[in-house]
Amino acid sequence: MAQGEADASADASTNDAKTPRTDRGRRTQRAILDAAAIEFGERGFHAASISSITRRANVALGSFYTYFDSKDAVFRALVRDMSDQVRDHVAPAIRAANGQIAAERAGLLGFLEFVRDHKELYRIIDEAEFVDPESFRLHYATTADRITQRLTAAxxxxxxxxxxxxxHAWAIMGMNVFLGLRYGVWNTDHPAEDVADQIASMLADGIGNQDS
Incomplete structure (x- = not known):
């Protein structure tokens, strides 16, 4: 997917959530998205309900429709929101890293830490492949595009x-996805730092320029 296509899709996805005009509105919308993450993560898309989301968020049913038109709309917005949360969580460490191999290590470490605190991410993104394929594709396309830009610049x-x-960007992303599944969701028996160190060593030997 070209960057322009990704941006256009991102705009369409963002429109699934109506922009709040007040701080209170933003807090309410945030509460709904956080509750939706738990609901969809625990029950899956088809078993989840708007009424259960609003109960979890402790908001009135009418408040839901102030910000989202349907269960499909909140799900699409949630996929985009969680993708943005991952990006925002790892970006500072990537920017602060000294060198690209260190940056990829920092990105993986940050991702593992995020996944361990948000295991629902995997169920939600996996279900998006069938509930809303465009959101599913956008999640991975935009992530790969960010990695590509980092690698080509380096x-x-x-x-x-x-x-x-x-x-290489898609390969790194795919590797990180399954590392997150194994060491973030299924089991946390390995320290995240150790996992990141081993992958950084592999990347350095595989794509690091030994002449630099």
């Missing part, structure tokens, strides 16, 4: 081998 700086780009 290759241009001479930190990585020439030609490192989109294919």
């Amino acid at each position: 290759a241009d700086r001479g930190e990585l081998k020439p030609g490192v780009g989109e294919i």
